[in-house]
Amino acid sequence: MKIDFEELKKERKKNFEERLWFLKFWAEYIKSHSDEDWSSQQKVLINSQLQN
């Protein structure tokens, strides 16, 4: 198997940029919705991670 490290590096950079975009989107969501709304979604994620 031939591994193209340059391509993997580019992919990682792109993925990081996409995550930064999502963080901005999620922060806007938090600001424009009630605390109960966003925290209920977060609760599902965090509780499941702590239970596993």
Place this chain on the structure above:
Amino acid sequence: MEINLEKKEIILNKNINELDKFVLDFCSNLNDYVLVSGYISILFGRSRATEDVDLLISKMPLEKFKEIWKISKEKGFECINTLNVEDAFKMLDEYAIRFCRKGKPIPNMEFKRSSNEVHEYSLKNKIKVKLKDGFLFISPIEMQITYKLMLGKEGNEKDLEDAKHLYELFKESINKEELFTLINKFGVEEQFEIIK
């Protein structure tokens, strides 16, 4: 969420999760402390978990530490590092010690004594976060963003993402002048350019 950073107060009506419950329970018998680092981002909605929560506490005499130890034990917490209170107190001179719910190492509270000017700044300028089931003290948002940018300098994307989350959430309410002063002091201008 009601943010009033001039009054050093944030009201957060979130539905608390298991991690928040753990933190509220542990901190309810503490006074002069601040929560720092990753948990601050999570408290304000970052969608990730963590295995430890970082807490800074003011310097205190052994007797005061013994009181905290006793109440923590009564509430079902134990120290992972040692079962001896005096050993734990000595360890604080050099290391952080960790508390967890008895028999459950995750999540745990990394309990560290203030030992430098950055810690003292955080304690002096702490923010009170009022939740439905209690309150917590956190380090100032400007310092949290800067500190996470500094950790991100070492290439840790998770820390840059935490900084991004806090910046996007609080950019309209933080003290920009203070943020830029801290960014300059910590030398993290390049990392700020990535997340802003």
